Amino acid sequence: MKNFISLKDLPNFDECIKQAMEFKKNPFSYKHIGEGKTIGMLFFNPSLRTRLSTQLAAQNLGLKTMIMNFTNEAWALEFDDGVEMRGIRSEHVKEAAAVVSQYCDMIAIRAFASLTNKDQDESEIVLKSFSKYSNKPIINMESATSHPFQAIADAMTIKENITPHKPKIVLTWAPHPKALPHAVGNSFTRMIDYFDANYVITQPKGYELDKRITKNATVTYDQEKALEDADFVYAKNWASYSQYGKILRTDKKWMLTKDKMSLTNNAKFMHCLPIRRNIVVTDDVLDNENSLVIEQANNRTFAAQSVLKTLLDNG
Amino acid sequence: MKNFISLKDLPNFDECIKQAMEFKKNPFSYKHIGEGKTIGMLFFNPSLRTRLSTQLAAQNLGLKTMIMNFTNEAWALEFDDGVEMRGIRSEHVKEAAAVVSQYCDMIAIRAFASLTNKDQDESEIVLKSFSKYSNKPIINMESATSHPFQAIADAMTIKENITPHKPKIVLTWAPHPKALPHAVGNSFTRMIDYFDANYVITQPKGYELDKRITKNATVTYDQEKALEDADFVYAKNWASYSQYGKILRTDKKWMLTKDKMSLTNNAKFMHCLPIRRNIVVTDDVLDNENSLVIEQANNRTFAAQSVLKTLLDNG
Amino acid sequence: MKNFISLKDLPNFDECIKQAMEFKKNPFSYKHIGEGKTIGMLFFNPSLRTRLSTQLAAQNLGLKTMIMNFTNEAWALEFDDGVEMRGIRSEHVKEAAAVVSQYCDMIAIRAFASLTNKDQDESEIVLKSFSKYSNKPIINMESATSHPFQAIADAMTIKENITPHKPKIVLTWAPHPKALPHAVGNSFTRMIDYFDANYVITQPKGYELDKRITKNATVTYDQEKALEDADFVYAKNWASYSQYGKILRTDKKWMLTKDKMSLTNNAKFMHCLPIRRNIVVTDDVLDNENSLVIEQANNRTFAAQSVLKTLLDNG
The missing domain is CATH 3.40.50.1370 (Aspartate/ornithine carbamoyltransferase)
Structure with a gap:
C-alpha cells in the first residue's frame, strides 16, 4: 500500500x-x-x-x-x-x-x-x-x-474475546456534552464488515451515521431492543450527521447503564477512550470485569x- | 522499590x-x-x-x-x-x-x-x-x-563539599513575588535526616513549614542568628503553610545578601533554581565562587x- | 570553531x-x-x-x-x-x-x-x-x-544549479502582511561573498538592508532592471531596517510574477519558506519547474x- x-x-x-x-x-x-x-x-x-x-x-x-x-x-x-x-x-x-x-x-x-x-x-x-x-x-x-488504527485495535480485541457462536455486536450512540466527530463510529462499522457477525447500530432520531457506511448494518432507534443478547456493546457519542455537527439532545436517556447491560448476553463493553464517566456510561459498567477498554488501548x-x-x- | x-x-x-x-x-x-x-x-x-x-x-x-x-x-x-x-x-x-x-x-x-x-x-x-x-x-x-530528585542532587552536592567538622546547614526562607510550593523545602529537610549535621531552618512568622517534617530541625525566626557559622546556606521561598498558599509579606528584608553571608563560616550557597536575582538573593552571592547552584543542577x-x-x- | x-x-x-x-x-x-x-x-x-x-x-x-x-x-x-x-x-x-x-x-x-x-x-x-x-x-x-543554516543550504542549491557563466544572482524584496526579520536577507548576502557572482539587491525606498552587510552588492530601487538577465532570483520580505521593524507599504507592486520572471535569463526561483502565495510570489512562479524552494529545504x-x-x- x-x-x-x-x-x-x-x-x-x-x-x-x-x-x-x-x-x-x-x-x-x-x-x-x-x-x-x-x-x-x-x-x-x-x-x-x-x-x-x-x-x-x-x-x-x-x-x-x-x-x-x-x-x-x-x-x-x-x-x-x-x-x-x-x-x-x-x-x-x-x-x-x-x-x-x-x-x-x-x-x-x-x-x-x-x-x-x-x-x-x-x-x-x-x-x-x-x-x-x-x-x-x-x-x-x-x-x-x-480512525483506522482504532478499528484494527478493536478488531484484535473482539478476536481475543470472540464467542463460539456468531457474535451479536452492537454500536450504541451515547450522550456527550460536546460535539464529537463520526470517525470512530465510521471505522468501527467498516471494520465489522470483515467479521461474520450480527451487527446492529442504534441511535436516537437525527443521529444516524452516513448511510453509505452503515448499509450492511441493522439500524434501529430502539436501544434496549438493540442490546438484547448482544455479545459486544461499543458505546460512542457522535454529533448529528444530517444536521452536520449539531448536538440535538442533552438528556442522559441513552447513557449506557448496568440495567441496560443486563439485557445483553453478558456482553463485553468497548469504547475507544477518552470516555466521560457517568455521561457516556456509568462507573459500574466501565469498572466491570467485562470492560475491554484498557485492552483496546493496549492493542x-x-x-x-x-x-x-x-x-x-x-x- | x-x-x-x-x-x-x-x-x-x-x-x-x-x-x-x-x-x-x-x-x-x-x-x-x-x-x-x-x-x-x-x-x-x-x-x-x-x-x-x-x-x-x-x-x-x-x-x-x-x-x-x-x-x-x-x-x-x-x-x-x-x-x-x-x-x-x-x-x-x-x-x-x-x-x-x-x-x-x-x-x-x-x-x-x-x-x-x-x-x-x-x-x-x-x-x-x-x-x-x-x-x-x-x-x-x-x-x-x-521533590526527591532535587534532594538527592542536593545531598550529592553537600557530600562533594563536606566540611571536616560536623557541618551547620541552614535552610532560609527568602522573598518571592509569587506563591511557591513547599516541595523543595520539605524534601531538603527530609534529606538532611540522613546527614550528621546541625540543621537550622529560619523563616519569618507565618512561614513555618509543616511541623511533622521539621521535627528534627532547629527552627528560628532570627535569620542572622541562624546564619552564624553556617557551612551551607540553602535559600528558598515558599508560601505560607498555615495560611495555606498565602503570601504574607512582600518586603526584601529576608533577601540573602553578601552582608548576611559574611556571618557564616564562608558558607557554600545553595538553591534549586530557577532563582529570581536580587529578590531571593543578591547577584554577588549567586555569582560568588561559593555558589553551588550550577553543580546542584548538574547532579x-x-x-x-x-x-x-x-x-x-x-x- | x-x-x-x-x-x-x-x-x-x-x-x-x-x-x-x-x-x-x-x-x-x-x-x-x-x-x-x-x-x-x-x-x-x-x-x-x-x-x-x-x-x-x-x-x-x-x-x-x-x-x-x-x-x-x-x-x-x-x-x-x-x-x-x-x-x-x-x-x-x-x-x-x-x-x-x-x-x-x-x-x-x-x-x-x-x-x-x-x-x-x-x-x-x-x-x-x-x-x-x-x-x-x-x-x-x-x-x-x-540564519546561517539557511545560507549554507542556499549555497548548496546554487552550486547544484550553477550556470556555466558567472551567474547573476538577485535578491528581491517582496510584500508581506507581517513585519519580518532581516536574518535571511543578511545571511544570503554574506554567503554570496563566497561566490564569483554578479549580486544585485533590489528593494523599495526605505527597505534597504544594513549597509555594512550589503557593501559588496549592487543595490537598486528598480526591481525590473535588477531582474534583467538574472540566473537566480531570491524573493524575501523584510521589515524596514532604517525605520526599524516598520511596514512602510502594503501594496502588491513588488510581488514576484511570471511577467517579471520573463525578464530574467530563465532564472531559478528561490525562497527560504514559509512563503505566502500570491502575496510574495504568484502561484505560477512558485509552481514552475524553475522553483528551487523544495530543494533548498531538503538541503x-x-x-x-x-x-x-x-x-x-x-x-
Missing part, C-alpha cells in the same frame, strides 16, 4: 490483524526493520493513546520519531488553492507536505473533523493534501471521517506496529 | 548517593540496562532542569523516552471518583493511568501543588492516582509536597540516573 | 559545502560520530524546516536530541544584568545557559528578532548570552540578525549535518 488512510488501503485485513497479534506476543521481532528511517508524527489535535502507542510502535521497529504539534510549534497551514495568503495561515500545505516528506520516510497525521463544514471534512482535506504533495507514505492517526500499539511494518515492507 | 514518590521509598539512601556519584564519573557504565524499555515523562507544569536531566539520565541507561505535556497535548484529567464528567475534564485518571502504564515501563510525573487546596495537595492526588491505576513504577519529578542527572537504575534492577 | 553563530565562524566555507554535498549522497557515512552525545534544541519561536532538518541531521550523526519549546515548556528568561527579577521572567539566562550546557554537548537555539528594539536585536542578546554562560558550542538556528538537513560534524570533530 502507498498510504494508510483507511482500512481498505490494507492489502489484507486478516494478515494485518494476525501480524498485530504476533507483535503483541513479541514486540521486538522486527526491531531492526526501521533502522535508518524516520517517521514524522504531525498533530493538529490533542492525543494521548494515539501519540504514545504510535511512537512506541515505531520505536519497537527501530524507527526514529520526529513529533510536531503543528498548531503551536509550526506555521498555520493554508489548504485552499489560488488564494492570496494574507491572513494567519502563513504556509501552504503544498510546500509543508513536500518539505516534511523530504525529512521523513513516512508521515503520520492526526487531523480531526471541523464539524462545521461537511464537504471539507468529507474531502479529508488535510490527509488528502498531504498525500497529494508528499512523496512518502501518509498514515492516518484519526482523520475527519475515519493500539500493535495495530500501529502492524501497519508500519507493512509500509516498511513496501518501501 | 515499587514507586519512587519520596526519599523513603529508596531501599538505601547512601547506596543511592554512591551510585549517583559513580554515574557522575562514568555516565555510560550501564548504557544497555534500559534497552527495549521506555520511560514516559508526563508534565503538568513547566520544567527545565527536571525535564532535561531526567531525559538525559534515561538515555544514559539506554531507555527510550516518550515525553508528553499533559496540559496542552493530551486531555484534561478528572481525578475525583463518581462524578458526572460534564465539564472540561474529558478523561478520568483511572483510564489515563492504566493506558499509559501499558505503553511505558515506568512513568515519571511532574505535578505541582495547587496551593489552593491543602488537603488535595497533601493527598498527592496526581501521583497517588497514577500509582493506584498504573501497574508500572511511578516516579516523582516534583509533586505537590516533595540532577545522576540523581535521576541512580533512581532509574534501581527501578530497572527491580524490574 | 567554538560556536556556530554566523557563517564567518566556519573554518572553511567551501569545505562545509563539500561535506554537506557528501552527506546528501550518503547521510549515514558518519552515523556513529555523535554516539553518547546529545544536542539540546531550544526554540523561542515556531519552526518547521529548522526543527525537523536539524533533528534529522543530528540523528544521522548518532546524536541524541533533547528538544524544548522554551516559551511554553520552561521558564521565561531574563537577559538583563543587575535587575530585580520581580516580573514574569523567573529565570536568568546566566543560570539557564550554564545548566543546559551541563546536560548537552551542544546547544542549538532559535530566537527571532523582536523588531522593536534594534540595539537589542543587533546585540544578539539570546545567542550571545547563551554562548557567554555555556561551556558547550552554541548553534544558530536563526537568530535576530542571521537544510545536510547543511546542518555538515556544521554538526565540524563541531563534533572539534570536540
Whole structure:
C-alpha cells in the first residue's frame, strides 16, 4: 500500500490483524526493520493513546520519531488553492507536505473533523493534501471521517474475546456534552464488515451515521431492543450527521447503564477512550470485569506496529 | 522499590548517593540496562532542569523516552471518583493511568501543588492516582509536597563539599513575588535526616513549614542568628503553610545578601533554581565562587540516573 | 570553531559545502560520530524546516536530541544584568545557559528578532548570552540578525544549479502582511561573498538592508532592471531596517510574477519558506519547474549535518 488512510488501503485485513497479534506476543521481532528511517508524527489535535502507542510502535521497529504539534510549534497551514495568503495561515500545505516528506520516510497525521463544514471534512482535506504533495507514505492517526488504527485495535480485541457462536455486536450512540466527530463510529462499522457477525447500530432520531457506511448494518432507534443478547456493546457519542455537527439532545436517556447491560448476553463493553464517566456510561459498567477498554488501548500499539511494518515492507 | 514518590521509598539512601556519584564519573557504565524499555515523562507544569536531566539520565541507561505535556497535548484529567464528567475534564485518571502504564515501563510525573487546596495537595492526588491505576513504577519529578530528585542532587552536592567538622546547614526562607510550593523545602529537610549535621531552618512568622517534617530541625525566626557559622546556606521561598498558599509579606528584608553571608563560616550557597536575582538573593552571592547552584543542577542527572537504575534492577 | 553563530565562524566555507554535498549522497557515512552525545534544541519561536532538518541531521550523526519549546515548556528568561527579577521572567539566562550546557554537548537555539528594539536585536542578546554562560558550542538556528543554516543550504542549491557563466544572482524584496526579520536577507548576502557572482539587491525606498552587510552588492530601487538577465532570483520580505521593524507599504507592486520572471535569463526561483502565495510570489512562479524552494529545504538537513560534524570533530 502507498498510504494508510483507511482500512481498505490494507492489502489484507486478516494478515494485518494476525501480524498485530504476533507483535503483541513479541514486540521486538522486527526491531531492526526501521533502522535508518524516520517517521514524522504531525498533530493538529490533542492525543494521548494515539501519540504514545504510535511512537512506541515505531520505536519497537527501530524507527526514529520526529513529533510536531503543528498548531503551536509550526506555521498555520493554508489548504485552499489560488488564494492570496494574507491572513494567519502563513504556509501552504503544498510546500509543508513536500518539505516534511523530504525529512521523513513516512508521515503520520492526526487531523480531526471541523464539524462545521461537511464537504471539507468529507474531502479529508488535510490527509488528502498531504498525500497529494508528499512523496512518502501518509498514515492516518484519526482523520475527519475515519480512525483506522482504532478499528484494527478493536478488531484484535473482539478476536481475543470472540464467542463460539456468531457474535451479536452492537454500536450504541451515547450522550456527550460536546460535539464529537463520526470517525470512530465510521471505522468501527467498516471494520465489522470483515467479521461474520450480527451487527446492529442504534441511535436516537437525527443521529444516524452516513448511510453509505452503515448499509450492511441493522439500524434501529430502539436501544434496549438493540442490546438484547448482544455479545459486544461499543458505546460512542457522535454529533448529528444530517444536521452536520449539531448536538440535538442533552438528556442522559441513552447513557449506557448496568440495567441496560443486563439485557445483553453478558456482553463485553468497548469504547475507544477518552470516555466521560457517568455521561457516556456509568462507573459500574466501565469498572466491570467485562470492560475491554484498557485492552483496546493496549492493542493500539500493535495495530500501529502492524501497519508500519507493512509500509516498511513496501518501501 | 515499587514507586519512587519520596526519599523513603529508596531501599538505601547512601547506596543511592554512591551510585549517583559513580554515574557522575562514568555516565555510560550501564548504557544497555534500559534497552527495549521506555520511560514516559508526563508534565503538568513547566520544567527545565527536571525535564532535561531526567531525559538525559534515561538515555544514559539506554531507555527510550516518550515525553508528553499533559496540559496542552493530551486531555484534561478528572481525578475525583463518581462524578458526572460534564465539564472540561474529558478523561478520568483511572483510564489515563492504566493506558499509559501499558505503553511505558515506568512513568515519571511532574505535578505541582495547587496551593489552593491543602488537603488535595497533601493527598498527592496526581501521583497517588497514577500509582493506584498504573501497574508500572511511578516516579516523582516534583509533586505537590516533595521533590526527591532535587534532594538527592542536593545531598550529592553537600557530600562533594563536606566540611571536616560536623557541618551547620541552614535552610532560609527568602522573598518571592509569587506563591511557591513547599516541595523543595520539605524534601531538603527530609534529606538532611540522613546527614550528621546541625540543621537550622529560619523563616519569618507565618512561614513555618509543616511541623511533622521539621521535627528534627532547629527552627528560628532570627535569620542572622541562624546564619552564624553556617557551612551551607540553602535559600528558598515558599508560601505560607498555615495560611495555606498565602503570601504574607512582600518586603526584601529576608533577601540573602553578601552582608548576611559574611556571618557564616564562608558558607557554600545553595538553591534549586530557577532563582529570581536580587529578590531571593543578591547577584554577588549567586555569582560568588561559593555558589553551588550550577553543580546542584548538574547532579540532577545522576540523581535521576541512580533512581532509574534501581527501578530497572527491580524490574 | 567554538560556536556556530554566523557563517564567518566556519573554518572553511567551501569545505562545509563539500561535506554537506557528501552527506546528501550518503547521510549515514558518519552515523556513529555523535554516539553518547546529545544536542539540546531550544526554540523561542515556531519552526518547521529548522526543527525537523536539524533533528534529522543530528540523528544521522548518532546524536541524541533533547528538544524544548522554551516559551511554553520552561521558564521565561531574563537577559538583563543587575535587575530585580520581580516580573514574569523567573529565570536568568546566566543560570539557564550554564545548566543546559551541563546536560548537552551542544546547544542549538532559535530566537527571532523582536523588531522593536534594534540595539537589542543587533546585540544578539539570546545567542550571545547563551554562548557567554555555556561551556558547550552554541548553534544558530536563526537568530535576530542571521540564519546561517539557511545560507549554507542556499549555497548548496546554487552550486547544484550553477550556470556555466558567472551567474547573476538577485535578491528581491517582496510584500508581506507581517513585519519580518532581516536574518535571511543578511545571511544570503554574506554567503554570496563566497561566490564569483554578479549580486544585485533590489528593494523599495526605505527597505534597504544594513549597509555594512550589503557593501559588496549592487543595490537598486528598480526591481525590473535588477531582474534583467538574472540566473537566480531570491524573493524575501523584510521589515524596514532604517525605520526599524516598520511596514512602510502594503501594496502588491513588488510581488514576484511570471511577467517579471520573463525578464530574467530563465532564472531559478528561490525562497527560504514559509512563503505566502500570491502575496510574495504568484502561484505560477512558485509552481514552475524553475522553483528551487523544495530543494533548498531538503538541503537544510545536510547543511546542518555538515556544521554538526565540524563541531563534533572539534570536540
